[in-house]
Amino acid sequence: MSNIKVLDKEFEPYLSEELIQEKISELAQQLNKEYAGKRPIFLSILNGSFLFTADLFKQITIEAEVCFIKLASYKGTTSSGNVITAIGLDANVSGRDIIIVEDIIDTGKTLHHFLPQLESSSPASIKIAVLLNKTEALAYPVKVDYACFDIPNKFVVGYGLDYDGLGRNTKAIYQLKA
Ligand code: IMP
Ligand code: MG
Numbered sequence: 001m002s003n004i005k006v007l008d009k010e011f012e013p014y015l016s017e018e019l020i021q022e023k024i025s026e027l028a029q030q031l032n033k034e035y036a037g038k039r040p041i042f043l044s045i046l047n048g049s050f051l052f053t054a055d056l057f058k059q060i061t062i063e064a065e066v067c068f069i070k071l072a073s074y075k076g077t078t079s080s081g082n083v084i085t086a087i088g089l090d091a092n093v094s095g096r097d098i099i100i101v102e103d104i105i106d107t108g109k110t111l112h113h114f115l116p117q118l119e120s121s122s123p124a125s126i127k128i129a130v131l132l133n134k135t136e137a138l139a140y141p142v143k144v145d146y147a148c149f150d151i152p153n154k155f156v157v158g159y160g161l162d163y164d165g166l167g168r169n170t171k172a173i174y175q176l177k178a
Contacts, residue, residue: 011167026148027148036062039097047168067089069089093122096124104133105128105132108142132148155175
């Protein structure tokens, strides 16, 4: 695999397509077991998690629903001040088991702001599944229940993750070159 350029920055290969798919399969198997008979709702946070959600959901073999909301707090390569809800929740989550599907947890700000909103709709349970967990960057009290990868505090793109809107359309994940 070779480096890629997104706008003004160069990124080097970090997680291969094979490794990503392997971890997603493991997570799907775990969720298939844990949520059998519960008909969970996979609540995907757009935009970054659309590919992760698709690949994960394809491997969910139990009865399950999927829905999408749009939250954003990022500008360029750092988290911005505000969390905006651009597309809200249309599903009735009351009494339901919710699995939040996120591409990456960085500071935790996005989910920290969204969780009370979700809790106010009285779901039976809420768990958080992420592809990437930037454990060192966490600055808000958010508990990640399932993480495919723990990664260091470095900016990454690819497989749905963007740098200023670009770089999402790769099968592997790339890390900002030092
Ligand atoms: P948080 O609110 O700081 O946890 O940031 C979460 C959101 O920021 C994610 O859903 C991503 O959209 C974005 N984000 C965080 N880190 C990265 C990164 O390294 N690359 C691309 N997007 C990121
Ligand atoms: Mg995101």
